[in-house]
Amino acid sequence: xxxxxxxxxxxxxxxxxxxxxxxxxxxxxxxxxxxxxxxxxxxxxxxxxxxxxxxxxxxxxxxxxxxxxxxxxxxxxxxxxxxxxxxxxxxxxxxxxxxxxxxxxxxxxxxxxxxxxxxxxxxxxxxxxxxxxxxxxxxxxxxxxxxxxxxxxxxxxxxxxxxxxxxxxxxxxxxxxxxxxxxxxxxxxxxxxxxxxxxxxxxxxx
Numbered sequence: 175x176x177x178x179x180x181x182x183x184x185x186x187x188x189x190x191x192x193x194x195x196x197x198x199x200x201x202x203x204x205x206x207x208x209x210x211x212x213x214x215x216x217x218x219x220x221x222x223x224x225x226x227x228x229x230x231x232x233x234x235x236x237x238x239x240x241x242x243x244x245x246x247x248x249x250x251x252x253x254x255x256x257x258x259x260x261x262x263x264x265x266x267x268x269x270x271x272x273x274x275x276x277x278x279x280x281x282x283x284x285x286x287x288x289x290x291x292x293x294x295x296x297x298x299x300x301x302x303x304x305x306x307x308x309x310x311x312x313x314x315x316x317x318x319x320x321x322x323x324x325x326x327x328x329x330x331x332x333x334x335x336x337x338x339x340x341x342x343x344x345x346x347x348x349x350x351x352x353x354x355x356x357x358x359x360x361x362x363x364x365x366x367x368x369x370x371x372x373x374x375x376x377x378x379x380x
Contacts, residue, residue, distance in 0.1 A: 183221040183369045186211040188246070190236040192228020192261060193353065200353040204366040214245035222255040222369040225262025227315070227351050230287070231275065233261060247278050250345075255368040258347040264318050266347055271321075281345050282324025283337075289319020290349075298355075301338065303331035306360050312338060312350030320349060331361075344368065 182205055187194045189210035198208040201224070209216055211223070223246075237243040250256055250266070258266045258281075269284040270277050290296075296315045303310060312333065320337045323329060331339035338349040339361060346368065352359035 182207050183366075183373050184209060184219065185222040185224060185369060186216060186220040186249075187224040188226060188233070188262070190240065190242070191232045192226040193351070194224075194226045194228075196351075196353045197224050197226045197259075200359065200362045201366065203358045204363060206366050206369065211242075211246070213240060214242060217245055217249045220249065220254060221373045222257070222365070223249055224365075225250075225256065225258040225265050226353075227260035227262065230261040230264040230270075233265060234276065250278055250280055253344055253372075255344045255365060255372050256346065257362075257365040258345070259351055259353065260315065260317055260349065263320075263347040263349060266345060267318075268324065269322070281340070281342055281347055282327055283320050283340060283347075284322035285318040285320055285349075287318055288316050289321070290314055290317045299333050299350075301331040301333060301350075303339070305330050305364075306339075310360055311355070312348065312352065312361075313354050314338075314350045315354075317349045344372065 184207045186209050187197050189212050201208050266281040267277050267285040268279045268282045272286045298311050298313045301310050301312050327340050327342045329337040340347050346365050352361040
């Protein structure tokens with residue numbers, strides 16, 4: 175792994191479309207190196223993967239054009255930590271509605287695209303959580319809505335009664351955009367902690 179020669183983890187950020195630059199900046203603020211993923215070769219030796227916000231249907235098209243659909247799917251299923259926001263959550267979800275579309279189906283949740291309405295209904299909202307600091311907020315932009323949560327999925331935060339931050343094993347997914355908030359966000363910090371723990375567990379013992 176590249177990280178065996180560097181103390182900081184290396185996270186690949188899918189960079190076909192969407193706010194991948196903002197994700198990179200958020201990860202850099204937590205001392206994590208990044209690599210933009212545009213080809214299958216970019217998936218080599220990563221300690222984690224980010225699926226950014228954007229437009230999920232455009233991402234699906236570009237994944238096919240670049241021959242990335244299957245290689246990315248193999249990496250997402252490999253056990254490395256994955257952080258998915260907004261459109262990235264849609265790509266991970268087991269079931270997608272409004273309309274139905276294909277996905278990697280690795281995270282057992284049902285999501286409704288644009289489930290909180292379009293731009294008019296976007297904004298920053300308070301989150302209810304037992305694991306995030308009091309006062310944590312999330313920025314929602316044409317956000318998907320989680321309408322069902324399957325077995326083994328932990329709900330880490332809610333907006334009202336709706337789950338908006340969920341985790342199953344190494345998969346962490348948010349309906350909102352922590353990477354867009356000005357201060358380092360505790361959700362990004364959580365993911366970076368997952369990456370460091372994974373890297374430490376994989377390190378050779380002497």
